Amino acid sequence: MQYTFYELVWLYYIYSFIGWVAEAGAAACKRHTFVNRGFVNGPLCPIYGAGAVAVAVFLPELKHRIAFLFLGGMIITTFIEYLTGRLMEKLFQRKWWDYSKERFQLDGYICLKNSVLWGICSVAMICFFNPLFCEGILWFPQWIGEIVLWVLSGLLIVDYIGSALAVLGLKKKGGRIEQITKELRRTSRILENALTRQIQKRMVKAFPNIGQEKSIEQEKCAPRVFAEGCGFYKLASLFFIGAFLGDIVETVFCLLTTGRLMSRSSVVYGPFSLVWGIACAVLTWILYRYREKSDRYIFLCGTFLGGAYEYICSVFTELAFGTVFWDYSKIPFNLGGRINLLYCFFWGIAAVVWMKGIYPKLSQWIEKLPVKLGKLLCICMLVFMSVNVVVSALALNRYTERQAGKEAETAVSVFLDEHFPDARMEHIYPNIILTQ
Structure with missing residues (x-):
């Protein structure tokens, strides 16, 4: 089953919401109080949506090979979790979650227990939930669904920007909310508003690690030579x-x-x-x-x-x-x-x-x-x-059109036909096989 872009966007929001509910529920059971565990303020955990979309794009053909579907889902979603953890720590200089106390973990970003859970969830998504959700999406007109998605996307972008600004305003000094607020008043008038302070309080409550001071070894040093380290x-x-x-x-x-x-x-x-x-x-x-x-x-x-x-x-x-x-x-x-x-x-x-x-x-x-x-x-x-990649993509697309008998209708198509005829494309890509 191949999903349309419209369906993928809906799946992103649906699983982002489901992930938020699961995270909030787990945190509530652990701390005996409600905690918004998402990076954004709305009821969404985007990392769950991203993982669900990746599984829907890359693994549907494994639907009838459950073992490989489980393994593929486990690898892809674990990689997304690892990549997200490292990138967010790189961007915000803070670690957002930490599995260091779990067995079979890797730098605190991922652990075997969660990876197995992601594999099971991938099987459930491809075999059961995705077809169900896609059927549900068809219950209302697409034009209404598109309006809803545009509104949700606009709100999410604004939420992302506000949350990112709030987190970037959190300074190293102090792990308590009062110290953070005091430091923010000194450093930025932009962040001196009640909404941003509430976001920061929620962030520190949901992700205690971001309030911790970064170790000296993790501080970014000015490069002494070209391309020092792994930058x-x-x-x-x-x-x-x-x-x-x-x-x-x-x-x-x-x-x-x-x-x-x-x-x-x-x-x-x-x-x-x-x-x-x-x-x-x-x-x-x-x-x-x-x-x-x-x-x-x-x-x-x-x-x-x-x-x-x-x-x-x-x-x-x-x-x-x-x-x-x-x-x-x-x-x-x-x-x-x-x-x-x-x-x-x-x-x-x-x-x-x-x-x-x-x-x-x-x-x-x-x-x-x-x-x-x-x-x-x-x-x-x-x-x-x-430039090379763009030209190559255009040449490949035009090659596919030529095989389907489509004539050149634009100046770009004429240019591609002259400079990248079938013989040249088949020489560059000798093993190319058309699927469309």
């Missing part, structure tokens, strides 16, 4: 290097295994495999703090994360472009032709080789660049790659 410029540099090396590695691998020299690029300009580039950046960001762990630990993380990542990329490209760029159906132990066990192990091996061997060397070389030159190179490459 934006380091990850951007790794993205470009990984995209180039990934394309070369895949090309050589195909040449050795099939005897054919074929393009493995994701874009129309240059030998760049975006799948590998994004993987290098994201996996480095996730595994950076665990780089001193054992090879076995890195291998297992790489196997699961790499397999989930490749599966998501496969679904996304098929939904976005109506094309399949790889198909593992003929390889044993595959899942819908999107991933297979052998290549998942390759991801694990690649993670070990990358984090233990390649990354440390690359990191040292990157940090040797002059700060201004390094930033300029990254910005130029980002602009180039952004």
